[in-house]
Amino acid sequence: MSDECTLMWQVEARDHGRQVREVLQGRLQVSRRLVRLAITQNGIRRNGRPAYLSERVSAGDILEIRWGETPSDDVLPEPIPFETLYEDEDVLVVNKPPGMLVHPTKGVAAGTLANGVVYAWRLTGSYRPFRPLNRLDRDTSGLVLIAKNQFAHQRLSRDLRFVEGGRSPVFGADEAERLDGVRRVHREYAALVQGRVVADRGWIDLPIDRDPNHGNRRQVAPAGRRARTRFEVAERVGNAAYLKVRLQTGRTHQIRVHLAELGHPVIGDTLYGEPSPWIERQALHAERLVFDHPRTGKRIQVTAPWFPDMAELWRRLKEIGRISRGS
Template identity: 45%
Template sequence: MSWHGNWKRRGEWLEVTPGREVMASEDRMMAAHQWLARHFGLSDKIIRGWMAENGIQLAGDRLRVRLFRAEEPEYEPYYRELNILYEDDFCLVVHKPAGMLVHPTVKEQHLTLAHAVAAYYESTGQRLRVRHIHRLDEHTSGPVLYAKNDFAHLKLDEAMRVKEIDRTYVAFVQGIVSPELQVIDLPIGKDRHHKQRRRVSPTGQHAVTHVKVVETYSNASLVRLDLDTGRTHQIRVHMSHMGHPLIGDTLYGGQSSLFPYQALHGERLSFPHPLTAEREVVEDPWPDSFHELRSSLMAEE
């Protein structure tokens, strides 16, 4: 469900013109409820909650929904330069550099991307909570998607659940990958011998990775990867299992002489916009370290 008509933001309110099906109704508030359920794709429970909090109003020929409430941030701001890849009233996409966590894993951590996003919101006068929709490993760079309000969070979480959010990665891996390796469909589970590792396991969760060879070098390959699933360390586990660990990924058998951590970058993110359902496509250019690694590999040929 989506809204393809005109809309405006007025402070905390989203304002739309629903037309006669609401405004000509004898019970306009009930008609507004039904209209929101149909066009916003929301449950009766959520809409009733909005109504109970006076979050839905009718004004003339306009329907107003209080989507953009001011909120108390839950992360202490940590100021650093951020590369904003996309932003509107509903979504934010930020480049995550390698070596930074998306969010703290223990209470004492204060230098994560979540803290940097909190600082960005504060510096731009946006009183918002930080709501990430997906994660990247600490040493994987790429775009991270955030929802800027509860409505967007609900819609993007659902899009993630039904696999409507697409992520494309590039990786430098060891060895010459055969062009015949196009799909890796192998379940992934925990490694009982190592707390941090995952492994291909017949009792693991379903996991599918699509592989395309982009370039080959003397003893390495550049591959582009798309995921049908989002298991922990999925690309790293699958490529290592196929005999092509990521360069720098010592946890899964990669060598660190050319690169200090796994050579994996999120190159592209696409998602349906929470309000309009139009597909937004966000590109994240390679970090300088990837260009330097590629030059080093080409020089070895």
């Protein structure tokens, strides 16, 4: 079975006289690959009739591009519950619980978010492929953005590409602030960290590479890939803090590596810090996601509540902080 997708666009006066190809790839930013797919399915139309890419359009024309999604059965459907926070015909945003992989790996074929989402889609008769735009570590909870068709995946993938500029200082980087301001996708994490963070806010600009002595670890290393992380202290309690953290690049374990390098590892992070008696995973949660909708351009904002284990940890830390202040 094939999932059919359609995009429609009324030609504006500024595009009068342009070729169909120019409007699709320029104005609508449809990829060449998707245009070629639509051509093979006779899916490009102008005012309801099949159209050639070289045709000239007129203001007011209705352009339509239609294609069938390629069916996929590479993920095993499983009845795994998940929390949907936003969904429409193009995108799905879910709140991934801790302890769950986003998608199957070489050694894990079941029990992932992908298995559950694909199962839900099968119930509606859809065989679309699972296309996550961002990935979270198994024990990091929070928002995962999923494209439901090829056009949405193409547009959001482009928006998620990270701005890479020249070098800048570790903190207070004007260049980093400028680049962060023009990003189309913002991902904000809640991190509960050890120690008293002195600076109220700042930028961390330290390259990250694989740790040659540990297959799963990453480390700060001069030869690594550039990595930028922005943080802001939301609240301090005793010898801990709640940080709001935003990524400007997307390296593996970036937040965990950067905060550990500053001497403030995420609480419960046994890979870059130490275990905690109050939480069995790193206290890191993808809390807020802001993106431009791929079809409408509307700014979408989604916020995910903390899971109980992290909320309980913060309650305990605040209680300890209150007792310490009173002693």
